[in-house]
Amino acid sequence: MGGKSEVDEAFAVYRAFLWAIGVWPLEEKSFSQILRYIVAAVVQVTFLLHTFTEILLNNGKVSDMVDVFFFSSAAFLTFAKHTYLHLHKDAIRENLRCYLDDWSNTKDEHFLRIMREHVKIYKYQFHIYNLCGYVGTTLFMCRSILINILAKRQLGPGESYNYQFICQTSYLSQDTLAKYYPIIMAIQYIQCMYCCTSGACTDCFFFGLVFHLCAQFEILKIKWERLGTKDFGVTAVHDRVKVNALIARHKELVKLGENLESGFNNTILVQLMISIVLICMSGCSILVAIMRNDHVTMLISTNSISFMVTETLIYGYASDYLVTQSESIVQAVYSSSWYDMDSSVKKDIVFVMMRAKIPLHITAGKFFCVTRNTIVQLLKTSVSYLSVLRLTLEMSHQEGQL
Secondary structure, eight states, X not given: OOOHXXXXXXXXXXXXXXXHTTOOTTSOXXXXXXXXXXXXXXXXXXXXXXXXXXXXXXXXXXXXXXXXXXXXXXXXXXXXXXXXXXXXXXHHHHHHHHHHHHHHHOOOHHHHHHHHXXXXXXXXXXXXXXXXXXXXXXXXXXXXXXXXXXXXXXXOTTOOOOOOOSXXXXXXXXXXXXXXXXXXXXXXXXXXXXXXHHHHHHHHHHHHHHHHHHHHHHHHHHXXXXXXXXXXXXXXXXXXXXHHHHHHHHHXXXXXXXXXXXXXXXXXXXXXXXXXXXXXXXXXXXXXXXXXXXXXXXXXXXXXXXXXXXXXXXXXXXXXXXXXXXXXXXXXXHTSSGGGSOHHHHHHHHHHHHHHTSOOOXXXXXXXXXXXXXXXXXXXXXXXXXXHXXXXXXXXXXXXXX
């Protein structure tokens, strides 16, 4: 049996961050929960409206508008994830409660070791992934501050300066921007951090939920393989009770997988579509930075591309792993001592194998199954779009619009 600390810590990394934005599934509805959810939603929506306004005004150069499009797409994506996670809270709550019961009820040390190994993987993934997101957001702010400091030093007497911010702010007068510069910079940084938390934590939460489910499939596979052996603890190969228990467990895991599919398929669809846009926008920023010899922007945009590629790989790898683990039940059932069982039990075994041949899939909006091959195709599409944008940027550079 997993210790109390293990049960508490299995999903503690997600609880702290999702609780802060009001979408932790196990939290009961209360005034505090609603307030945190509304605050997070308002922060994201205001940042989204800000970027939309800048797009409509179109007052900046190509390089400035590339950043605006990047922030606009990212804000829309994080708001969609935040909303979908809130709407599908009940299905995800059912999964979480079952997962916590798994930790409490598992006594076999070998099974606990399998679960711990999966926990270790998704904890490392969570910390590294969120660190990249927060570092990237902070780099955007540091770049703006550094540009402002260097530009001020080069000003002559009586000269004015247009302040740079994390995201372009052209609908306010320069006097207002200069007067409230620290406040506006802080507000934009908070908005970006909220978006980063909502987006990155949703991705990591999905990864953790899928990995725990895969661990349970691996444990179920071992139980099927042990069926009829002394290791499994059965006294007779004809013990229908044990077989029925394994069948019931398989049905339960399939139901939990379907909950994940229904809870995240729309999120994944939006993620994949927006990822193409964000990768292209970051690629454009790198091209513009190369033309300007702006090494800081090149570093930030490279980090953004790495973050977006990793974000898509999270969904592709986790979904692919779930397919592999759910399919492995077929071979595990066949490896059991089914040939020594009663004929009525053998018939049940056949149906188990037929059902296990249909692997669990995570889809993107019910349109297509998400696998690692899906991510490869996504990256190919992004590079194709980027090549077209590169030609547009070269023309703009020749005309002096950059």
